[in-house]
Amino acid sequence: MDMNPAAVHDMLYALRDPAGLPFFPWAFWGVGILTFAMHFFAVAVMIGGAGVALYGVRQDNPYWRKLGYAMADVSKIAVSVAIVLGVAPLLAVQVYYDPMWYTSNVLSAYWVITFVLALIVAYSLHYVFYFRNKKREGTPKSLWSLGGALLGYLLVGFIMHSLGYQTLSPEKWLQWYAPNGVVDNSGTKLHDFNVIRYVFFILLSVPVIGTYLMAYATYWSTRKDQDAAYLEFAFTLGRKLAMVGAAITTTLAIVYLATLPEKLHAFQTSLWAALWVIGALLPALVAWRAGKAGYRCGYRPFIVAFVGMLLIAIAREMLRYYAVIPYYNFMDYKVNLDWFTTDVFLFTFLVLGFSTLGYLLTVVWKAGKTEGVYEASPIMHVWARFNIGLMVFWTAVYFLLMTIRSF
Amino acid sequence: MELISLYPTWYDPAMGSGYWIALIATIHVLFSHTSVGAAIFFAYLVNKAYREDRPELLEFVKKYGIFLLIFSYVMGSITGPGIWYSTTVGSPKGISALIHSFVWKWATEWVFFVIEVVGVYLVIYLVGKVDKRTHTYIAFIFAAASYATMMLILGILSFMMWPGSPEWFEKGGTLYSFFGQNTFAQLMIRTGFAMAVTAVVGSIIASAFKDDALKDEVLRKLAGFGLLGVSIMIGTYFWYVQTVPANALEVMHNRMPSWFAPAIIATFGLMLLYFIVALFNTRLLTPVIAGAMVVVITVLGLFPEEITRESMRKPYVAGQYVYSNQIIARDVPGMGIKAELPKVEKYGILKVHPFLPDNLRTVTAENKLAVGKQIAVVMCSNCHQVTKTEGIRPLTDYFGGETNVDRIKRYLKGTVVAGNIMYMPRIPLKEAELDALATYIAHLNGDNAKTLAAK
Numbered sequence: 050m051d052m053n054p055a056a057v058h059d060m061l062y063a064l065r066d067p068a069g070l071p072f073f074p075w076a077f078w079g080v081g082i083l084t085f086a087m088h089f090f091a092v093a094v095m096i097g098g099a100g101v102a103l104y105g106v107r108q109d110n111p112y113w114r115k116l117g118y119a120m121a122d123v124s125k126i127a128v129s130v131a132i133v134l135g136v137a138p139l140l141a142v143q144v145y146y147d148p149m150w151y152t153s154n155v156l157s158a159y160w161v162i163t164f165v166l167a168l169i170v171a172y173s174l175h176y177v178f179y180f181r182n183k184k185r186e187g188t189p190k191s192l193w194s195l196g197g198a199l200l201g202y203l204l205v206g207f208i209m210h211s212l213g214y215q216t217l218s219p220e221k222w223l224q225w226y227a228p229n230g231v232v233d234n235s236g237t238k239l240h241d242f243n244v245i246r247y248v249f250f251i252l253l254s255v256p257v258i259g260t261y262l263m264a265y266a267t268y269w270s271t272r273k274d275q276d277a278a279y280l281e282f283a284f285t286l287g288r289k290l291a292m293v294g295a296a297i298t299t300t301l302a303i304v305y306l307a308t309l310p311e312k313l314h315a316f317q318t319s320l321w322a323a324l325w326v327i328g329a330l331l332p333a334l335v336a337w338r339a340g341k342a343g344y345r346c347g348y349r350p351f352i353v354a355f356v357g358m359l360l361i362a363i364a365r366e367m368l369r370y371y372a373v374i375p376y377y378n379f380m381d382y383k384v385n386l387d388w389f390t391t392d393v394f395l396f397t398f399l400v401l402g403f404s405t406l407g408y409l410l411t412v413v414w415k416a417g418k419t420e421g422v423y424e425a426s427p428i429m430h431v432w433a434r435f436n437i438g439l440m441v442f443w444t445a446v447y448f449l450l451m452t453i454r455s456f
Numbered sequence: 457m458e459l460i461s462l463y464p465t466w467y468d469p470a471m472g473s474g475y476w477i478a479l480i481a482t483i484h485v486l487f488s489h490t491s492v493g494a495a496i497f498f499a500y501l502v503n504k505a506y507r508e509d510r511p512e513l514l515e516f517v518k519k520y521g522i523f524l525l526i527f528s529y530v531m532g533s534i535t536g537p538g539i540w541y542s543t544t545v546g547s548p549k550g551i552s553a554l555i556h557s558f559v560w561k562w563a564t565e566w567v568f569f570v571i572e573v574v575g576v577y578l579v580i581y582l583v584g585k586v587d588k589r590t591h592t593y594i595a596f597i598f599a600a601a602s603y604a605t606m607m608l609i610l611g612i613l614s615f616m617m618w619p620g621s622p623e624w625f626e627k628g629g630t631l632y633s634f635f636g637q638n639t640f641a642q643l644m645i646r647t648g649f650a651m652a653v654t655a656v657v658g659s660i661i662a663s664a665f666k667d668d669a670l671k672d673e674v675l676r677k678l679a680g681f682g683l684l685g686v687s688i689m690i691g692t693y694f695w696y697v698q699t700v701p702a703n704a705l706e707v708m709h710n711r712m713p714s715w716f717a718p719a720i721i722a723t724f725g726l727m728l729l730y731f732i733v734a735l736f737n738t739r740l741l742t743p744v745i746a747g748a749m750v751v752v753i754t755v756l757g758l759f760p761e762e763i764t765r766e767s768m769r770k771p772y773v774a775g776q777y778v779y780s781n782q783i784i785a786r787d788v789p790g791m792g793i794k795a796e797l798p799k800v801e802k803y804g805i806l807k808v809h810p811f812l813p814d815n816l817r818t819v820t821a822e823n824k825l826a827v828g829k830q831i832a833v834v835m836c837s838n839c840h841q842v843t844k845t846e847g848i849r850p851l852t853d854y855f856g857g858e859t860n861v862d863r864i865k866r867y868l869k870g871t872v873v874a875g876n877i878m879y880m881p882r883i884p885l886k887e888a889e890l891d892a893l894a895t896y897i898a899h900l901n902g903d904n905a906k907t908l909a910a911k
């Protein structure tokens with residue numbers, strides 16, 4: 050039997066961390082949404098890339114094969130990116146929804162541990178494929194390793210999905226934890242999941258990798274040593290994947306939203322549900338429009354696909370808001386305003402982080418476009434020294450504070 | 457109803473959640489420190505390679521870099537969230553306390569972490585593809601970001617043991633919780649360790665070099681780097697010890713398994729020996745010996761160190777205010793935190809725990825055993841295995857097979873409930889709750905006796 054709303058309310062507010070937050074809850078909420086969109090975009094590239102690779106390297110068509118090996122590498126790097134970017138929403142969600150997040154995790158503790166082990170195994174398998182196929186041509190060796198990696202990622206994703214999904218139903222937790230009054234401390238069960246929603250999120254990788262391929266073709270098109278027919282091939286494939294993929298995910302989104310449980314019926318008719326569907330549809334629209342431009346279509350499809358992901362991320366978090374609002378509102382979290390730590394973060398993120406990452410990514414971008422050795426301009430060198438200066442400054446202030454507080 | 461902030465409890469009868477955390481943490485400490493040390497060493501090598509026009513040093517960066525990528529970044533970046541996830545399920549209130557105080561610190565670390573991960577790919581893959589100056593700059597940025605991640609995470613880890621400054625309890629805020637002498641000393645020890653372990657891991661690659669001259673040179677450099685690291689560690693260890701509260705020192709010296717101290721001292725000795733040998737005769741080192749050394753450091757050095765750190769903060773898991781069994785034990789006026797212990801004392805744990813089915817909230821003759829087990833799981837299982845006789849400090853060890861409920865009760869009252877055992881939380885239990893717990897313990901002892909007899 051579900052707990053009554055008043056009892057759920059009492060439970061959730063009791064669980065909330067008494068230390069409060071060092072800044073206002075909406076800020077963490079915003080960070081959570083933005084970084085989840087980034088995390089999931091990388092996840093989509095990684096799964097989509099592994100899928101294209103798995104199919105491509107087995108084909109006799111040299112373009113397919115070349116693309117397959119290229120995407121195996123892209124996918125491998127995307128795993129790193131997905132993990133790094135996953136840390137941020139992981140931090141955020143347990144700041145504003147700590148009662149939900151911790152309960153869900155503890156109730157499925159073995160799966161949480163399995164998540165870590167499965168990710169280690171899957172990523173290692175990906176490296177096995179990489180080292181077995183260092184030449185990146187010919188018949189693939191140890192293809193099972195790539196297949197195993199992809200399966201591992203899908204398992205990891207399923208666990209993630211379930212842990213997130215369980216946070217939506219606090220009224221059911223006690224029944225999961227102590228079915229019929231008998232407590233189960235084992236943490237061996239995933240108590241709730243939604244196959245349609247899971248498949249929706251996984252298949253987002255199809256339109257995303259599609260727009261990625263379109264961007265890939267554009268990027269290499271400025272290099273004379275690249276084969277135009279190959280780039281055209283990548284573009285056409287990408288465009289097709291983007292359109293077909295988005296059609297499928299849009300349908301899935303509609304089915305998922307239409308079959309929401311009763312307590313979420315208000316969400317179905319809200320603006321946010323529409324946002325979810327539009328987010329899924331965007332890649333198809335932009336890919337369709339890019340048809341005329343051909344493989345020099347530019348980066349717009351990829352960027353728009355990210356915007357679509359952001360809309361989905363917003364709607365996804367709003368759905369959770371609707372699901373728990375009868376009991377819990379994160380906006381009334383206690384705030385212990387701490388300007389020191391907030392300012393250090395803002396400086397590090399907005400000044401040091403943007404500048405330094407901007408510099409590093411500009412270098413990769415330019416180096417990739419250059420045949421032979423990339424010679425940076427004097428401005429680039431100034432930018433580099435500026436970044437190093439910021440880091441030295443940051444470190445100096447840290448040690449200054451440490452010294453003052455220590456002696 | 458008056459509830460306190462307790463989550464469901466995950467109980468792993470095989471290993472105990474504590475060992476899961478220690479296992480993942482040990483691996484992570486190895487990877488993460490290697491990556492920090494290697495980042496600094498790379499910056500030095502890249503700089504030297506260009507200054508003295510020595511492309512073969514870049515070759516080392518590339519080779520070791522790929523290895524490093526897999527060894528520390530792949531495993532480090534998974535086991536990092538891995539520790540986080542395992543503490544989440546093993547000690548949700550502990551991690552919650554850290555997260556809520558330090559969320560911006562963690563977010564700041566994340567910025568450096570992103571720079572670091574982008575940096576490591578660039579340092580390796582851009583060898584020969586960008587001009588020398590740009591490559592050198594990137595290596596510096598990578599090293600600085602890598603070190604910054606350690607500077608940040610360290611303050612948080614250190615808060616797990618003690619707040620940076622005691623004023624934090626009154627004043628609150630990260631300026632007091634983060635910075636302090638103990639944190640400073642720990643940062644220095646870890647810096648030294650990062651250097652030493654990098655030197656050992658790096659020698660796995662370097663000792664396999666075909667070119668003898670290069671092998672000699674790189675191994676010597678690594679050995680020098682490692683010796684410097686070990687010296688920093690030993691030097692700052694004595695400082696560190698002075699910043700540790702007396703009762704924690706007592707745990708460190710007297711309460712740990714007897715093989716820990718000799719094992720850690722032996723690890724230091726072996727590292728010194730290893731580096732000195734490398735300085736004088738690099739031919740003696742092979743990848744197998746270097747690999748064995750990494751295993752020695754992990755098993756004899758890191759594992760005991762992690763367990764000791766875990767024990768030294770007992771009975772707390774975080775900030776000297778959250779007990780291991782997740783109950784908030786004292787007021788922290790600076791943060792507006794109120795102790796939960798008085799509520800437990802007043803109403804009883806069965807009434808204030810949010811996650812108990814109603815049929816277990818009042819002790820009856822029928823549910824006594826089930827209630828007793830839940831009390832043991834909730835209040836004790838963070839530090840004691842409460843079902844079997846193996847694992848971490850099995851509860852049954854302390855009762856000499858006693859099956860008389862009244863005698864167990866009396867003993868518990870004098871020790872656990874009174875709260876006069878140094879490393880254990882005070883655990884106020886109502887009479888009926890105590891009765892249930894004692895019944896459960898007596899039952900366990902009875903079962904054990906039966907299995908023993910059957911054997």
Ligand code: HEM
Pocket residue numbers: 085088092128131132135136137138139140142168202203205206207209210211212213214216246247250251365537
């Ligand atoms: C590499 C394999 C991974 C895959 C395939 C994956 C996939 C997913 C999926 C499918 C979801 C749930 C979508 C939903 O139904 O709501 C999700 C959510 C999430 N993932 Fe990942 N993920 C991966 C790795 C990670 C890692 C390593 C982290 C942490 C460091 C992480 C952090 C998160 C977070 C915080 C959420 C949101 C949870 C919530 O808000 O409830 N993910 N991911």
